[in-house]
Amino acid sequence: MTVLGASLNRHSIGKLLVRKSTLEEVAAAAGVSKMTASRALRGVADVSTETREKVLLAAERLSYIGNRLALSLSSQRTNLVAVVVPSMSNIVFPEVLAGISAELEGSGMQAVFGISDYDMAKEHTIIRDMLSWQPSAIVVTGLDQPQETVRMLRNAAIPVIQIMDLDGTPIDFNVGLSHGRAGEDMARALLTAGRRRFGYIGSALSRDLRARKRKAGFERVLSEHGLGFVEQQIDDAFSSIALGKHLTQHMLASTPDLDCIYYSNDDMATGGLFACMELGGSVLGDILIAGFNGLDLAVALPVRIATSRSPRRIIGETAGRLARQAVTAGQPSPQKVFSFVPEITGVSALHPSRL
Amino acid sequence: MTVLGASLNRHSIGKLLVRKSTLEEVAAAAGVSKMTASRALRGVADVSTETREKVLLAAERLSYIGNRLALSLSSQRTNLVAVVVPSMSNIVFPEVLAGISAELEGSGMQAVFGISDYDMAKEHTIIRDMLSWQPSAIVVTGLDQPQETVRMLRNAAIPVIQIMDLDGTPIDFNVGLSHGRAGEDMARALLTAGRRRFGYIGSALSRDLRARKRKAGFERVLSEHGLGFVEQQIDDAFSSIALGKHLTQHMLASTPDLDCIYYSNDDMATGGLFACMELGGSVLGDILIAGFNGLDLAVALPVRIATSRSPRRIIGETAGRLARQAVTAGQPSPQKVFSFVPEITGVSALHPSRL
DNA sequence: CATGTTAGCGATACCGGTATCGATAACATG
DNA sequence: CATGTTATCGATACCGGTATCGCTAACATG
Numbered sequence A, B: 001m002t003v004l005g006a007s008l009n010r011h012s013i014g015k016l017l018v019r020k021s022t023l024e025e026v027a028a029a030a031g032v033s034k035m036t037a038s039r040a041l042r043g044v045a046d047v048s049t050e051t052r053e054k055v056l057l058a059a060e061r062l063s064y065i066g067n068r069l070a071l072s073l074s075s076q077r078t079n080l081v082a083v084v085v086p087s088m089s090n091i092v093f094p095e096v097l098a099g100i101s102a103e104l105e106g107s108g109m110q111a112v113f114g115i116s117d118y119d120m121a122k123e124h125t126i127i128r129d130m131l132s133w134q135p136s137a138i139v140v141t142g143l144d145q146p147q148e149t150v151r152m153l154r155n156a157a158i159p160v161i162q163i164m165d166l167d168g169t170p171i172d173f174n175v176g177l178s179h180g181r182a183g184e185d186m187a188r189a190l191l192t193a194g195r196r197r198f199g200y201i202g203s204a205l206s207r208d209l210r211a212r213k214r215k216a217g218f219e220r221v222l223s224e225h226g227l228g229f230v231e232q233q234i235d236d237a238f239s240s241i242a243l244g245k246h247l248t249q250h251m252l253a254s255t256p257d258l259d260c261i262y263y264s265n266d267d268m269a270t271g272g273l274f275a276c277m278e279l280g281g282s283v284l285g286d287i288l289i290a291g292f293n294g295l296d297l298a299v300a301l302p303v304r305i306a307t308s309r310s311p312r313r314i315i316g317e318t319a320g321r322l323a324r325q326a327v328t329a330g331q332p333s334p335q336k337v338f339s340f341v342p343e344i345t346g347v348s349a350l351h352p353s354r355l
Numbered sequence C: 001c002a003t004g005t006t007a008g009c010g011a012t013a014c015c016g017g018t019a020t021c022g023a024t025a026a027c028a029t030g
Numbered sequence D: 001c002a003t004g005t006t007a008t009c010g011a012t013a014c015c016g017g018t019a020t021c022g023c024t025a026a027c028a029t030g
Helices: A023-030 A034-042 A049-061 A068-075 A092-104 A120-131 A147-155 A179-192 A209-224 A241-254 A266-279 A296-300 A312-327 B023-030 B034-042 B049-061 B068-075 B092-104 B120-131 B147-155 B179-192 B209-224 B241-254 B266-279 B296-300 B312-327
Strands: A011-013 A016-019 A080-085 A110-115 A137-141 A160-164 A173-177 A198-203 A229-235 A260-263 A288-290 A307-309 A337-340 A343-345 B010-013 B016-019 B080-085 B110-115 B137-141 B160-164 B173-177 B198-203 B229-235 B260-263 B288-290 B307-309 B337-340 B343-345
Touching (some): A023 A049, A034 A049, A080 A120, A092 A312, A092 B092, A110 B092, A110 B110, A120 A147, A173 A179, A179 A209, A179 A260, A179 A307, A179 A343, A198 A241, A198 A266, A241 A260, A241 B296, A260 A266, A266 A288, A266 B296, A296 B266, A312 A337, B023 B034, B080 B312, B092 B312, B160 B312, B179 B260, B179 B288, B179 B343, B198 B209, B198 B266, B229 B241, B241 B260, B266 B288
Parallel strands (some): A173 A337, A198 A229, A198 A260, A260 A288, B080 B110, B137 B160, B160 B173, B198 B229, B198 B260, B260 B288
Antiparallel strands (some): A011 A016, A307 A343
């Protein structure tokens, strides 16, 4: 802890002025040159054991912490992984981030996150800001960035990892699942279970492209069977349990004779289930609630709902691993597309015994 | 997009070698000096309109994105806010992060996140790594960092914002709530509602200090009334709905005559509620489930549980605002401690009518 | 003893920006 | 016409590290 009076690089704590120490100061304290101190601290060759210990001691006494700005600028590598996700309002993207973060741990790499709020213009700005930090790789959500954003990403000259979605042309790496197909598969499973009168409840579809793709896939299969949604309730607010509950109450009031409601995701579906539970009566047995994500919540519910489990933790880990390999390993992964197929659970046959 | 063959600062995309353009190149393309280009791009004075437009055009054509490493190293300010949270496995900390992120938006500042997994040693390492990026402020969770970590934070010479907790001595700023008091308040509310036979179900108490403080507060009040937990189920795994459900099933099997179970948080409590719902019978009316956090989930449940709403979004926003003020505004906030008292909801009297 | 080899260390030039100060030209002023 | 003022721009020195190359001393070798 160096105490100075005249420096700019300071911050008042109590009445003291504290300044971070630099490599130069450590070197001076150890009686060697900057270069030797640098070598000693990094543990590279060409330093005698005696000198190394002097430097380490000096660094310890000065509480020296290296300046990664200088390191990165000098070495032309930041080992930063930029990650842009659309939302933090349900548990899905935090789990992706945790997966990336866990996979990067110990590799000397570090994730930096940004939230786009499902807003393409905001996403563009955020990506631009992130790129200015010269990340070694970038992870973005979805494959449907506007052309301008794609051009910027290509120009960044770093590995681009697009996650969550699969329906489109990747820039570089792609880790995700086909939401169109997830919708189709769920529709087929529900039809097989005998369901015929479908409602749809969704939110923020104007912004959430993947929810829209699931809905479109679902409708494709329905129409192949000469069917369609009997009723739809769509709100432009972001998804939440409360919103799902509210819209479901509306729908059940106007169209009570459905045998299945497909929701834009599990949060909405959970709200729907809660609405049904509060209504009581035969509703619970008659109407199957179907969502998407396979949240822990959805799986633990006292009454099962149908859902597709999105492999979000694995997607995060895979993205993290790709970034790590592309940066630290010599060669990036030869495999460019990592495709997952969500497992469907909880689809019960029509008119099951009451729970 | 500059195409070069010999540079190191490149990345192969297809068969092309792409390189990021620098201010020097923009300046050359515009026929001016680096310095003039810098001024033009930053919109500072001393540049003619004509020159400014030439530079902006050149920057546009070269897809120039400034290098913040260089900028920050040169200007000695990163405008980075480091944030260390213990977990991303429930929605609480993602909401804090979203609050910080939202408050920083448009200010030119950027949050960087790290996850400590409730591990003090890991937290120390993460904080060290973060500090090496020379953040302009740092947000850490809790007030109980080991002495070594506190020393490092003080030495960092930047504003330190400790969040979530309030029971302790802050380094600099403190935004949170007293978990000891939250536990006490909940116990008093439940006692007032006539509850007497309490169970406790918790998880990861060896690491989650704040859950431990709530439990301790709760027990203080119980013992003041000559009471204590009739039974406790504690598991060292991290909290989850599934774990809460599992432990509750255990507890109800061995001690069915409880009238209230206090859980370490709402995730665990929700699992507990689901366990009760599956058991059916009079359990739901007889046993009150009490948690902590006031998650949207808990509030929307078809059967209400008792909970204290932690103001996590506000805490995030306040932390973000403090960081912003300390860095961009001239003076940091004079108020150092921001204390919140969680609101308790869902405490129903003993033996309410069945739902 | 002359020469080669190696270990250990330092001087210097970057990395890509910005702050600072000085230079230049155009114009106004007495 | 000499001088002062202002607008516009560039040269230079940093910021705090690392890469590179060269230097020196100690030691081995013939």
